[in-house]
Amino acid sequence: MTLxxxxxxxxxxxxxxxxxxxxxxxxxxxxxxxxxxxxxVDESYQRDFDAVLKILDADDRIPFVGKSGDYLYNFWKDAEHPxxxxxxxxxxxxxKDKPDWDVLLDIDALNKAEGISWAFAGAARSPDxxxxxxxxxxxxxxxxxxxEFDIATKSFVTDGFVIPKAKTQVSWVDDNTLLVGSAQTPDDSTExxxxxxxxxxxxxxxxxxAETVFEVEKQDVAAWFGVNRRPGHEGLMFWRAxxxxxxxxxxxxKHGPHAGQRLQLELPEEISVGAEASDxxxxxxxxxxxxxxxIPAGGLAVIDLASFLSGARDFDIVFKPTPERALQSWAETRHGIVLELLDNVRGRLSLLRRSEAGWRETPLPGLPDNATISAQNFGGEDDPxxxxxxxxxITGFTRPTTTALWNGRSAPxxxxxxPRNFDPEGIEVQQRHAVAEDGTKIPYFxxxxxxxxxxxxxxxxxxxxxxxxxxxTPSYMAIAGKLWLEHGHAYAIANIRGGGEFGPSWHLASxxxxxHVAHDDFAAVARDLANSGVTTATKLACHGGSNGGLLVGNMLTRYPNLxxxxWCSVPLLDMARYTKLLAGQSWIAEYGDPEIPDEWAYLQKFSPYHLAKAGQNYPxxxxxxxxxxxxxxxGHARKMVARLQELGCPAWFNETVAGGHSGAVDNSKQAQSQALGYAFLRRTIAK
Incomplete structure (x- = not known):
């Protein structure tokens, strides 16, 4: 009966x-x-906490950088600068092994001076x-x-640009002009x-x-924008989400036959686009x-932008997906289009080049298997x-992350x-497949x-x-390797439907x-792990966060015997009220609207807060x-624990005060979260 x-x-x-x-x-x-x-919290918890914090604070970590102008910018946290x-x-x-860093802003010093617990959330350089x-x-x-921050004086600009706290997007148009989208007032905010x-x-x-230059409806998710300042290709792009x-x-x-006009791109509403230069x-x-x-779903097609705006539709299809080969992203470069691909969930890079004979795809050789390989432009925003x-x-489960610079001519x-954070001796990586209820093969590592x-x-x-x-996709298991794999335990990662491992259709299937298909796929992987002898139900734990928290919440309420x-982190669990809580309204396209009776009829079937009931033997x-x-x-997490404890279930709860959705404002908070989770697993499945 529908409730x-x-x-x-x-x-x-x-x-x-x-x-x-x-x-x-x-x-x-x-x-x-x-x-x-x-x-x-015991001695084992403390050892794990110390081990994780040592990994996160290590001086020999990669200082990941982005290039802008003549400089490489980095944000760095360590024990002295949490x-x-x-x-x-x-x-x-x-x-060099030890670069010479010019410190621009010390967030800990700023917090001490202002008495506010700030966390750094990024910086955008001005055009000059x-x-x-x-x-x-x-x-x-x-x-x-x-x-606004002056880089030479390393100080905030007196009477400079300041945007008060809100969910904000901002970008420079020129040195004295910004585009700003900021939910400052109810009139400026979507539902x-x-x-x-x-x-x-x-x-x-x-x-x-400030002049309003673009506006969407209250019921829309958001108004987004992009500013292209590349010489000869300057322009703006707006999204009505x-x-x-x-x-x-x-x-x-700014240039060309349509200069100064705002034109809607006549494209499907579910699409990814790029327009860095003339294409x-x-x-x-x-x-x-x-x-x-x-043009197939998940494919990539190219056309001259000015011609498209004039009515041309003679696209070149430059990439076609296959059942196992999916496009993840792309980067336009002087050498061609670098494609970031997954081939049966293994990372690949290819280069697309245009010639008089048409487009040609060339795989970039010498890259590892069972890895994730990403490519991003390294500067070049001022290059016409x-x-x-x-x-x-490049990163893999047992392969410490490396970075390399490629100029399109020589080897990277x-x-x-x-650094290597755990002993990989004897550790193997296998890709296996479970079979879902409808016969679909579900890969997992x-x-x-x-x-x-x-x-x-x-x-x-x-x-x-x-x-x-x-x-x-595969990534170096620094923490899980140290706290879990070194002890002879196993770790599995399920590539269930709802994700993007095999392109848009894999997502649309859930x-x-x-x-619920994603949840059923996950249960199929759990069964396969037990049936193959890797583990047993009593020795198997599942972990997920955010949407993954909803996933494992359904494992509790729908598949408790598996x-x-x-271990459930920052989860959605109350699918009746999720649209009323913070950003939940923006996810209706993923889950459905509980205030529409026909949609609540299926939503309630995967709402853990409503599925929890007395008399069940929950893990x-x-x-x-x-x-x-x-x-x-x-409130999702709080209410679920209260409900489970009311039912007499063994439910445990932890809430930190700082960290936001990622929980990553400082390394000690991450260490606490990880150590607590592994302590819980030791007390339950790894006694």
Whole structure:
């Protein structure tokens, strides 16, 4: 029987836990934190905490950089600077083992001076590279305060640009003009809490007087924009984000036959686009037939932008996906288009070059297997012909991350290597497949010692996400390797539907009324791990965060017999009220609208908060959240634990005060979260 929609909360006995800073709610949180600490914090927890913090604070980590002008910029956190340093160096210096860093902004010193717990949230250099717009987040929230910063004097600009705290996007148009989208007031905000207006703000005038140049409807998700300052290709692009997947896109070019006009691109609403120079690159999420040509979902097609705006539709299809080969992203360079691909969830890079004979794809050789390989432009924003240098980042489960610089002519130049954080002796990586209920093969990676040998079932963690077209790919397991794999335990990562590992169709297979498919796929992987003898239900735990928290919450309520423990981080769990809480309104395209009866009819079938019931033999669960998470409301985690404890279930809870959705404002908070999770697994599946 379909239940009435409880989105208004009238029948919710734990609605008071949604009051983030409510006195009663905070007292409940404090009591729960004390209870969890009493259960999990011991000498083993402390050893794990120290081990993780040592990894995160290590001086020999890679200082990842982005290039702007003549400098490489980096943000760095360590034991002496827990909130971090924004700094820069030159490429010549960066090539050294110990680069000479010029510290621009010390966030810990700023916090001490101002008495505010700021976290660095990025910086955008001005066109002349003398100033920057520095974004500061309070304890890791998505909402930011933006201040203009003078790089030469290493100080904030008196009477410079300042944007008060809000969910904000900002970019330089020129040295005295900004484009700003900021949800400062209800009129400036969508129902999802993002900006609905884009304003042109001129130096020396108040933000309130800035001219509105683009606006979307209140029920839309957001108004986004991009500024292209590349010489000869200057222009603006605006997105009317109708929901999380659909957008209407508009362009304004400074040069060419359509200069000064704002024109809507006549494209499908579910599409990715790029227009860095003279070409328009598109990748539709569903097959798009235009004239006699069908551009396949997940493919890549190219056309001259000016010709397209004039009505031409003679696209060149330059990449076609296959059932196992999917496009993840691309980068336009002087040498051609660098494609970032997944081939059966293994990273590949290819170069597309245009000639008189047409486009030709050439795989870039010498790259490893069972790895994730990404490519990004390394500077070049001032180059009319696009940048020359491309930065490769390569990482694998047991392969410490490395970076290399490629100029399109010679072999990539190795720049930096991460340290080895755990002993890889005997650790193997296997790609296996489970079979879903509908017969679809679901790949997963299994990592552990001596997998090819017959061993007794071992404690195993199964990790997943399954949403928003996010792909789970190999990455160096610095923490899990040290705390888990070294002890002979196993770790599995499931590439379930809802992700993007096999292109848009893999995502579309688990969305809205088919969202449960991702959860069913995950359960199929759990069964395969047990049936193959890797583990048993009592030795198997699952872990996921955010949308992955919803995933593992459904493992608790729908598949409790498959697991011995559940580790659930910053989760969505109340699918009746998720649209009422913080950014939840923006995810309706992924999950559905609980206030539409037909959609609540399927939503309630994967809403863990509503599925939890008495008389069930639920495995122990640890649910963690963050009070400053302004993306996924901490009320989800709080209410679920309260409900489970009411039912007499073994549920444990931890809430940190700082960190935001990622929990990454300082390394000690990350170390605490990881050590607590592994302590929980030791007490449950790895006794």
């Amino acid at each position: 009435s929609n409880p989105a208004d909360g009238r029948d919710d006995p734990y609605l008071w836990l949604e009051e983030i800073d409510g006195e009663r709610a905070v007292a409940w949180v404090d009591a729960q934190n004390t209870r969890t600490d009493g259960f999990l 909130r971090g340093l924004w700094r820069r160096t030159t490429l010549e210096s960066y090539r 590279k003398t100033r920057a717009l520095v974004s500061l987040s309070f304890n890791g929230t998505d909402a930011i305060e933006v201040r 999802a809490g993002y900006t609905r207006t884009v304003k042109r703000w001129t130096r020396g005038t108040p933000l309130t007087a 109708l929901d999380f997947t659909r957008s209407q896109i508009f362009v304004e070019r 328009l690159l598109i990748s539709p999420k569903q097959d798009w037939t235009v004239g006699d040509l069908t 012909k696009l940048g020359e240098d491309v930065l490769f980042t 130049e190795k720049l930096k290597s991460a 299994l990592i552990g010692k001596n997998l090819s040998m017959a061993t007794a079932p071992r404690p195993t963690i199964l990790y997943g996400y399954g949403g928003f077209e996010v792909s789970l 969305r809205k009324n088919t969202k 697991f011995g423990a559940i 122990p669960i640890l649910i963690t959240t963050n009070r400053t998470d302004d993306r996924v409301h901490p």
